[in-house]
Amino acid sequence: MVPDRDGEPTERAPHGVDFVGAAFDALPAQVAVVDAEGVIRETNRAWRQFGTDNGFRGDVEMVGENYLSVCDGSEDEAATEAAAGIRSVLAGERTEFTLEYPCHSPNERRWFLMRAIVLPECEEPHALVMHVDITDRKEAELRVEANNETLSTVASVLSHDLRNPLNVAMGRAEQLARDPTVDPETVAEQTESIRSSLDRMNAIVHDALVLASGSEGIDAEHVKLGAVTRDAWSNVETDDLTIEINDDATLVADASLLKQLLENLFRNAIEHADGVETVTVGITDRGFYVADDGRGVAPEDRERVFETGYSTNKADGNTGMGLAIVEKIADAHDWSVRLVDASDRSDSDRPGTRFEFDGVTLG
Known part of the structure; x- marks a missing residue:
């Protein structure tokens, strides 16, 4: 005891x-x-x-x-x-x-x-x-990772896609400020351009939030590929390049995000416009494509073009965000996107780069 x-x-x-x-x-x-x-x-x-x-x-x-x-x-x-x-x-x-x-x-x-x-x-x-x-801890880590990915998506879209309309608006405003005696017709024209740029910026902010929410935020509807293509082309400084629309088919997509996707592909063609004269948009059996007639992408770069921050043209200020955003928009629609070089295509006599989107609902 x-x-x-x-x-x-x-x-x-x-x-x-x-x-x-x-x-x-x-x-x-x-x-x-x-x-x-x-x-x-x-x-x-x-x-x-x-x-x-x-x-x-x-x-x-x-x-x-x-x-x-x-x-x-x-x-x-x-x-x-x-x-x-x-x-x-x-x-x-x-x-x-x-x-x-x-x-x-x-x-x-x-x-x-x-x-x-x-x-x-x-x-x-x-x-x-x-x-x-360790399931509870791992789930918490994954939630933090997902939140960080969401913030990264929003930041990437805002930092990259807002530049073009912002530059246009600032340029038009500076023109008006430099010449206070400009005629009313020019003032109206420049003001309309500024307002259009601001509207586009507002749409991009909205699209960034939609991308952050994934496929749940997609507002899919039947849209004409040709009409969205022409609208996107008008929002990009295209220099002397021309656009060809081979098929004006209808597809199911978020029209605003589709326009943003096309704008990024058009800018990508322009920024890497070594020999590019024409950009072509058309339909495939499983979706659509955007192609150019430039020199194409080097084999060592093809696997990395969709990586955030990766660019073969950073010397000219390219951020490497454009194609990463294209892939995020495709993912939000549950589409797949791949780069097809001329050497990988049956029509290999045609040079250039082609981005193909599969899993798209047509008609």
Whole structure:
């Protein structure tokens, strides 16, 4: 008998109670002890319960099974990495190995942290392998990542696509300011141009917010590709280039975002206008295309043209945002976009670059 806090006698825990075993079973993580060969020597209650809850075929204790062999037999890259990490701990190459990995079920998304640590008190090499549920933390990280992506999308669109109408409006305003005696007709013309630019800027801000909300914010309707193309062409400083519309078909899209997509493709052709004379817009079996008759894109650049910030023409102030925005607009419509160079097309006698959009509803 020993006294408690109040001095009253009390009994010790019964002799033979396995405190270590009880603590092992009380751990919320799934834990197993493996020997030098990777054979499981002990598992805790959480390990066994996880096997039961997830329909594990066989003995849920898994004692006597080779855990490394189980990992090696999986086609999952995470399992292969886990096996290599556990082996390095058992070989004494490190005292600890950690790995985060997804383990989704049909009904929920889950992520776990596997941690393998050496058991130094054992005569033969042994390791403790723990799997800790980190789903709450991972979901929080993904929400932050999604919010950051949303902010990046809005910032990219505003910083890139607002430049053209803003420059037009500022230019017209400066012209009026320089000549206070300008005739009323010119004032009206310049004022209308400024107002048109401001309207376009307002639409771009709206489109940026739509892009941030993804496909849920799309206001899809039946639009004429030719009409939107001509409208977009009029908003871009096209120099001496010409536009050809091969098909004035109807497609389902957000008209404002489609116009923004086309404006970026037109500006891309102009900014890389090495030999470009004509830009062509037309229909394919699965969507539409925008092509030019320039020198095309170098093979080493084709895989990176849609990356945010990537440009082959940064010396001239190109931000590398235009095609990234094009891809975001396509994604918001659930379209796919790809760059097809002349060397990859059946009509390879025609030079230039062609952007094809698939998954578009026509008619």
